[in-house]
Amino acid sequence: MESHVAxxxxxxxxxxxxxxxxxxxALALVQSEDRHFQIRWEYASGNISQRFKRIVLQSGKGVAGIVFKTGKPIFAPVAHEYCExxxxxxxxxxxxxxxxxxAAVPLFKYNRVKGIVIAGCRSKGCMSEEKFKLLKSLVAPTFGPYYSEELTGN
Structure with missing residues (x-):
């Protein structure tokens, strides 16, 4: 068991x-290589149903899959414009x-994306640039073994 279980x-x-x-x-975690790096939303707050638990994504698919593949955050103040x-x-x-x-941001561990955090609103324009910055600042200290910026080594 990894230490993040605590x-x-x-x-x-x-x-x-x-x-x-x-x-x-919500927090999605990337499964191990033997599970083909599937991405599953595992924890959520404010959810309207339990459907998020049944979503399984591959790299490049869906919000979590795109963040996993690119290692870059997504900011979508109008979801339908981004998704269309x-x-x-x-x-x-x-x-x-x-x-x-x-907005969605990656969580890195050992320089690889291991998790994705999404924060969203059910009203248009609620996700502001300020909230996006706040999300990025909250993620790093909140999730212990993970960090929010990719480390660049020389």
């Missing part, structure tokens, strides 16, 4: 939602939680 991820997700004053926050470049059904967390605006 962390109460559910409590951390709820704390971020309260501090950001948004409708929904493909199809809204390729973004199941946005549909399941009826998000109108959201």
């Amino acid at each position: 962390f109460n991820y559910q409590q951390q997700v709820e704390q971020i939602r309260n501090q950001m004053q948004c409708d929904f926050v 470049k493909d199809n809204l059904y390729n973004y199941p967390i946005i549909l399941a939680e009826q998000l109108e605006s959201f």
